[in-house]
Amino acid sequence: MASSLSSKQFVRGPRSDGGAGFGFHVSDPRKLFPPTLHISFRRTAPPRKLQVQAVGSTFGNFFRVTTFGESHGGGVGCIIDGCPPRIPLTEADLQVDLDRRRPGQSRITTPRKETDTCRIYSGVTEGLTTGSPIMVKVPNTDQRGHDYKEMSIAYRPSHADATYDFKYGVRSVQGGGRSSARETIGRVAAGAVAKKIIKAFSGTEVLAYVSQVHNVVLSEGLVNHETLSLEEIESNIVRCPDPEYAEKMIAAIDAVRVRGDSIGGVVTCIARNVPRGLGSPVFDKLEAELARACMSLPATKGFEFGSGFAGTLLTGSEHNDEFYIDKNGRIRTRTNRSGGIQGEYLMGKS
Amino acid sequence: MASSLSSKQFVRGPRSDGGAGFGFHVSDPRKLFPPTLHISFRRTAPPRKLQVQAVGSTFGNFFRVTTFGESHGGGVGCIIDGCPPRIPLTEADLQVDLDRRRPGQSRITTPRKETDTCRIYSGVTEGLTTGSPIMVKVPNTDQRGHDYKEMSIAYRPSHADATYDFKYGVRSVQGGGRSSARETIGRVAAGAVAKKIIKAFSGTEVLAYVSQVHNVVLSEGLVNHETLSLEEIESNIVRCPDPEYAEKMIAAIDAVRVRGDSIGGVVTCIARNVPRGLGSPVFDKLEAELARACMSLPATKGFEFGSGFAGTLLTGSEHNDEFYIDKNGRIRTRTNRSGGIQGEYLMGKS
Amino acid sequence: MASSLSSKQFVRGPRSDGGAGFGFHVSDPRKLFPPTLHISFRRTAPPRKLQVQAVGSTFGNFFRVTTFGESHGGGVGCIIDGCPPRIPLTEADLQVDLDRRRPGQSRITTPRKETDTCRIYSGVTEGLTTGSPIMVKVPNTDQRGHDYKEMSIAYRPSHADATYDFKYGVRSVQGGGRSSARETIGRVAAGAVAKKIIKAFSGTEVLAYVSQVHNVVLSEGLVNHETLSLEEIESNIVRCPDPEYAEKMIAAIDAVRVRGDSIGGVVTCIARNVPRGLGSPVFDKLEAELARACMSLPATKGFEFGSGFAGTLLTGSEHNDEFYIDKNGRIRTRTNRSGGIQGEYLMGKS
């Protein structure tokens, strides 16, 4: 059986990249934040710079990713440490997923144009990984400085500029760029490598699709998690494998898009052929690591696993995934309310 | 303003502590798991023991907690590393929260009787922390071996015994005990210390209450997050600050309890007076760390922050928390849909 | 071939445990540190307690040890996380090494009497590890408060009390206890477990002996690293496998011991049957991790690997360990100046 999780985040809309902005929606930014206010932030910065600050740009223990770069600057990317040696890897392998992430692919995404062409600078020789750190960099092409002029005056509601200014004494245009969707380029590149490894190691497949946009909610049974393919997901611009619902979702996005607004949605992710016994107790258990990873994505506000919040409407006995032994003598569960995770481990495909 | 998050987990019911069991619900365990099957697991164990396994019993960077112990054995507890020196601390400080956690406090919790009396073995001298690791241990009193006899034969559905057996080649009674609610004793002790530190440092308060039990959902406006007190939460056995809803929740639990069943619910947690700028980009951002911590609790299946999943029904412009400057000239937001977190940082109380 | 390293540290002498003291050697402590000075330290403590402090009581990634406890308090020990499951383990396994560490075993060690009886509180069931954290605790028996009375007034030269007081605003008797040799009890217990694992996994053996005491330096060729046994090392109270030199070393210690003084020495450690390819580039390379571990021991002031500092007297071509293929067609090196480590990895026994 496959395990599934879903995390709510904003579907890529005109400003879903967190870098472009609601700025012009603020009635009169100058009233809210007179320059003096800004200068005062600047003033408070110096003492701050002596504080010890936690660092948070690294993820993973064995397969460790460290990302760098902001929406504006020389480029974005990552160092992938712990990749096994002698795995075939080319820039093309990463480009596939980087292109899927890239804004400007269709009318429902941000008009911002980016050509996220990656280059691998280390860790790969003659098409094979060497076991050394893999550094991947994508140059920043579209600087769009002009769009950000007003930000030097106003904070954009629900954006990172205010908080970055409070914390670092710098404006979002630079520092806040870390909270931009462009930071995820390094994650996407690392994810592409990770998918190659787990596919080769255990035939594990990870797929994700849009299961809700605003109030358009894909019905439970319409997607077969056993047979779902990337092609089905990619068959439309909103990436919902059900054509009929895909149309409804696109219509919903178009409706707000023309108003220069955006709407949220839910992404459902499934993992197939997961090695039995994956994960570790207790703080690093799989649910916790997956939740941390998903919630660290910009604009993500919720995460659920298996039955998720709906599970509250079940009793313990209803919620149980009963064991049985299939005709091949393998242990399976008749249901998957625990999302394939029981106790602390993923039981995965039996 | 206060920030809030909610995570769904099973309210303590007859068997919600993950250690007591559905075992007897399995029609005929021996049919499902003939001894031969067990022996085969045992057989496959030795090679497994040479595998490198991730370790996951440690949480935190500056204030680091490492928990130990299972539901059965010499005891449970933790080592708290990184506690500042010269903070007044006694076992009584920890006992308050350990008593709140303890099962057997009322009819709606597991009948299991435990007297979780803690002792501090290091890091505290003459009532003051020394800056050295604080080791806290709670002995295991109620062994209840008799309840677990049958587990040596059957796996309990949706419990950890099967997965522990798959992974470690040991039965849940021992190894699986790590997935028991008793493991959380170490977290509760560490949390009590943490609460003292943040209260002294920045007046920060963290409170949590039950906002849903099965289909009894506490209405939004009924709890004032600005004034909510621990006393209100403790005023009833289900820990819902609204007396009327508390009664409904208790009734819902009683209804299934008499059938020897359990039901799920939602816990809402709020933090007040949070230092502005708390948290770090990008993987360790506050939402991610909180999600990881909550999802690492046994039986927790979902986590949301601020508007959470409901936020999907808002448009970007509706979801914005607009800034304004209050009469004291402080920057505030009129709403708190982002749960107090904007960009990657908690803005907390302005 | 075996690899070897040596680290200089004080042989256990009358006060080598860092906890007992030079205190009474200070001519007139009150002159050095008038009480007022103390009070001023106390005063400066409170602000300090709000500082973020690094935590350093945890070592290791896959096999992770977190120690707790000071020379005075409820006890000392550790949590061992990441121990493979189903490994036979009893308290007796740990007690062997704990007894070897224990002071008061002979006339040349501190007179301090301790009975370091350990107990395992978690992670082991029916004589087998479960894969869960193993908590080991040794109670503190000999409090010797009387010896420390004067310390409440004077700092002991080259001891930790002054620095702990500067840093934490607490006296060495409590906080400084972490720099006492008693802290190493947790390491010894974890090391005993580690030795069982690597012995079972790859037949790897780790042995250490005293190769120098003051100016008594054991000649190079006298110990055969291929055949050296623990029995030879344990054959005398100074733990030098060569009986003749052992006598000289004991005599050197006795000479200063009667004056109530202590002297330093060198411990040489060898590892046999080390798996080829052990270790990781670059910051965690084996030499670096071993150096960190050895230098973190109290009173250790130097570390060298293979040819060590003497290697400076060789030219690059002289220093090379030339490869050859032995009669079994295995790759070996004719010499071991690199201490078995070439590039970043231990080649170990071929």
Next chain:
Amino acid sequence: MASSLSSKQFVRGPRSDGGAGFGFHVSDPRKLFPPTLHISFRRTAPPRKLQVQAVGSTFGNFFRVTTFGESHGGGVGCIIDGCPPRIPLTEADLQVDLDRRRPGQSRITTPRKETDTCRIYSGVTEGLTTGSPIMVKVPNTDQRGHDYKEMSIAYRPSHADATYDFKYGVRSVQGGGRSSARETIGRVAAGAVAKKIIKAFSGTEVLAYVSQVHNVVLSEGLVNHETLSLEEIESNIVRCPDPEYAEKMIAAIDAVRVRGDSIGGVVTCIARNVPRGLGSPVFDKLEAELARACMSLPATKGFEFGSGFAGTLLTGSEHNDEFYIDKNGRIRTRTNRSGGIQGEYLMGKS
């Protein structure tokens, strides 16, 4: 007072960068390693690539450096995470130290020509750090593929190619490049940033000089650690502040250089104005972290602190650094045998 440590490593000689080679010194590599042997290594690689491997390219907790790149490939560099915001930083700041590291500066270093011109790609805007990760990259210019042809056949003694091949199934030319001195470019860049921070924060200065080359040992008293300046160190090509000994050292290197050989030496490092109380017990104590950092440098075989190995010739009472109070009422020690570290902390300048 200043604290000092010394770590033995090879002075940069014709092949001290670990990337250039002894290869042509091997009498007849083809005899030692027939191609068949190689193929067999290749064969054993695939299973290896599924192993979990430790990752070791990251150093530090608050100020965290992750390096990438090998001697051959697109480039080398690092990501610096945790740098405080609003610190003035330009590429020129890093270039100074990168130029000092660069081979080919004088006749006594490797003839290899490199122009290590760095570029900062993120984390700095308008000459100020933003608090975001700083990615620094230096392109590889001198590929020198021709020098390495024969390495596709032979292992170089005491180099990393054999071990990398054993471990990763790749040849040193690529993977082994991580053990090349070029990997240290990322460390040098990060070190330059670190030096700016500690200088601004606490006026802390870190200086290092060559104190021994082969059998030319600089006498103890000749360098004044209180007044030593970078200019004195840079006044000659061997970086020994004493002109007379510098000449002797250069002569010693020239003597072996003309034979195409290299010799080792000792680098002494001092830190001035170190904040009192720096460091953390117990595994992360300053001596341990410094030892780890130094021993992780290629070709380093020894590390000592304060009195170091020579301290073994002192008795405990001789070794003590006695406290006294200077005319300004500050606590100082009359000697510095403990290298400024007492207990577990650096007391630094009093």
